[in-house]
Amino acid sequence: MAGKKKMTYAALTKELETSALRKIYVLMGHEEYLISYLRGKIYAQALAPGCESMDAVVYDLDKKISNLNREDLLADIATPAFISPYKLVHIKQSGVFNRALGSDTLAEWTGILERVGEGTVLLFEERQGEDERAVRIDHKLLNVIEGLDGAVVRLDFQSENELLNWIGAQFSFNKLNITKEAALSLISRYESSMSMIQQALNIIFLYAQNQELSSIDLDLVDFLCRQDLSGTIFDLTDALAAGNIDRALDYLDRLLDRREAPLAILAMISNLYRRLLIAKELKTSTAIIESGITGSSFYANKLLQQARSFSLEQLEEMVEACFQCDLLIKAGEMKDQDALVVLLIQMSNTAGKRR
Template sequence: MLSPLDRLLDYKEAVADLKRAMDRPAYILTGDESYLIRQVRDRLMSALVSPDLQAMNLVTIKGDGKITSLNPDQLLAEIETPPFMGDKKVICLDESGLFSAALPAGPSYEGLETALTQLPSSCQLILTEEKVVSNNRLLKKMRQAGALSAKIGRQDFRDLQSWVSGLCHRQGLRITREAADSLIVRCESSMSDIMNELEIIFLYFAYTGEKDISLAHIDQLCREDLTGRIFDLTDAIAAGRIDQALEMLDVLLARREPPLFIQTMLARQTRDLLVAKECKSSQKIIDSGLTQSLFFACKLAGQAGRFSMEKLEKMLENSFHADLAVKTGRLEGEEALSILVIRACQPA
């Protein structure tokens, strides 16, 4: 009998179990890294049902994340129907909502719960869910029956660096560390978004015949670097250049970035600079867990050196007051943001 897995595994643990064998009655996948979730799902489908039998033995049922969108009798019938000319039948459930709340009362759902926890050996389930409540009763019972559940989130920065570099290498290209780091940060570590940007880069380099991807190429070809814009804004603040800072702010607002979002980014940058100020060196910044990128650690260390601790603390305090003024209706978002930037540019 399979040993129960009584918790949500991470991506590496889930992959290790797949390498052991793909013999679990159900695979429950959740998390915000959709790229890896799709990879795991597709790997399971390909391994469990041969391509020539997928039309008959691979069933896909889509919901909207609520249990009520699922037809329990239909799913029960699919589970009980044996595979056709094959050993396995696989049912893929997308956004079933089975683990976001308790199952409704009634004989149909009672029968479904029994079936899900006592799946026939000829049937395996793959469930991809946006929301999974860790103490859900059905989830616990399916785990006890041998199901694997995994929460696949954004990956470690160093792993993403290696992944980006490897993808470029397969295309016969080289990418600088600064370029890779900037791409990862622009895409907020989303592998799907990174892949979309890389496809554009690969098309460009296939056309030009160039081989080395630099930061300049990332700036030219990829989505705008909002983090870089915030760095530039805080550079202007550090220099006390009110006109330049307000001009940069106008550019961000002209791009229809919400004032509250810019304010939040600026507050986060201020908090990061406070940590960097305490760390004093790029290596200590990395050791603190603030970032795993040497490129950005160096940028933070350099920028933090231009502020006093008192100045950064005051900026963070002003961010709080600006946020409060907007939420209580005393100021409009753009007005509060402009006042925040002007005050930040003034001497401490």
């Protein structure tokens, strides 16, 4: 099992199916579904059924390394399992990889890691928030772990193509077909979250089995899955572009009927128009993806298509209108729902101006 390079999800999955466990694992990144899957594989190989309470110890530190009792940790990594093949010591959200370590702290951690006993597995689980900066791959403690033949795996959000392949593989396994449009809609409405998409797929598979279906299309996804709020905001914007204020207000009513908070609706509208402005300036889906505002070609093309309905000046005016609406609400000068209605009327008037 020698090798100092950071592993991929696929490589570690294969290794866990064919090899003995390593002493140290670090699972880190933004994609909770993949982290949970690999954690489950490690638990299943390390522990005998029903022995988790005896042979596993969990330290949940909430990214506060000061919460860790080092004496307890040293005792746990030196104590063998009672019944299971391995003793499992699981450190969750230590936060130790999110900061630079001084020489003394690095030496202390190196000493701890070197004392992990035979038959013991030390598992670090470091989930990162969506807006949280990724851990540096050259972090000194990660280098130490790799030097001790530990496995370091970064598990970040999957690309659109990776998600399409993953969804397609699940449908093939269940002997079903799904249209690309429906698969892309799943990715969009669940914001590329594999955990959320998996929950939706479980519902789809059960329904398809019950109804003896062989293929899934967008209409069925719309019927079975949560509403695509981004799609509703796009529809609202289409209505504004067409000068149909009544239809735009109808979409607003639908969102309010679903108990979406007015400020959240405003944030979605404002966010979309900022992205439309960027799309108008960048002009191609490739440039939009490279800008970082989306990783989805499906969403990038939707932005481009809708941006064509407005001039650059109109989009700038609409973004400013969203900003002013937010100020009015937060200053208490207008009720939130009334402010949204006024905003849509104002934006409809802007869209109706000669471009």
